[in-house]
C-alpha cells in the first residue's frame with residue numbers, strides 16, 4: 672500500500688502532493704514503483720496534528736481518488752470521518768482505512784456496513800493532539816490485541832461482514848518507541864487472530880531514533896526507507912497481509928528477495944507464509960487484493 676498524503680503538514684510528505692495534479696501523478700508513481708493499493712489521505716495524523724474541517728478533507732481527496740480509480744488504481748481512503756469514507760467510495764475507493772477503527776465517528780461502522788467495502792481497523796486511543804499522553808501499557812501486545820478485538824466486535828454488531836475487516840496495530844499512535852518495537856516483534860500474534868493484518872511503520876519516528884547519528888539527532892525522514900523495508904521483510908515473514916509505505920520500490924525489492932528465497936526451498940517457508948487470502952471486495956466481488964506473495968503482472 673503506497674502512501675499518498677494530500678496534506679500540507681504530514682510528517683514525511685506533507686506539502687509535496689497537495690495540488691490535485693501532483694497527487695494524481697504521485698499516485699501513479701507509487702503504482703509504477705510496486706504498490707498494489709494507493710492510500711489517499713486528506714488529514715494529517717502525525718503526533719500533535721490538529722483536525723481539518725470536513726469540507727477541506729473532502730476537497731483534498733475526492734478528485735484524486737476519482738482520477739486514480741478511473742485509471743484502474745485500487746485506492747483506499749485514509750479517513751476517520753464516515754461522510755468522507757462514503758464520498759470516497761462513491762468516487763471509486765475500494766477500502767476504508769480508518770485509523771480510529773470507528774471510534775472517532777459514531778456513524779462510521781454503519782456507513783461501512785452499507786458501503787460493503789473492506790475496512791482497516793487500526794488501534795487508536797485518541798486524536799493526534801492528545802494521543803501520546805495515552806501511551807501507557809502494562810502488556811502492549813495483549814492490550815492492543817484486546818482493544819482491536821473490541822473494535823472487531825463493534826464492527827460486526829453494526830452489521831459489517833467479518834471477512835471485510837483488516838487489523839493494524841497502529842505503530843506510533845499512542846505508542847512510544849519501546850511499544851512500537853514490541854508490536855513489531857509480536858506481529859505474528861496479531862496475524863494468528865485470523866484476520867488480514869496491515870502494518871504502518873514507514874519512516875516513523877522510532878526508526879529515526881534507532882538510526883540517530885553520533886550527535887543524537889534522529890535520522891531525517893527521507894533517509895529511513897531502508898529501515899522501513901527491513902520492517903516490511905519482517906512483516907511478510909510474520910504473515911502480515913500488507914504494509915503501508917512511502918517508498919514501494921524498496922519494499923517490493925525485499926519482498927522479491929524473500930519470495931525467491933522461499934521458492935528455492937518451500938519446505939523451509941515460515942508458518943504463515945504465504946499470507947492469509949486477502950479479502951474479497953464485497954461490493955463487486957470481482958477484485959482480489961494482491962497478497963504479498965502474489966507476483967505482480
Ligand code: PMM
Nearest residue numbers: 681682716768791793839841842871
Ligand atoms: N499511519 C499514518 C496514517 N495512516 N493508517 C494505517 N492503517 N496504519 C498506519 O500506521 C497509519 C495510517 C501516519 O503516517 P503518515 O503521516 O506517513 O501517513
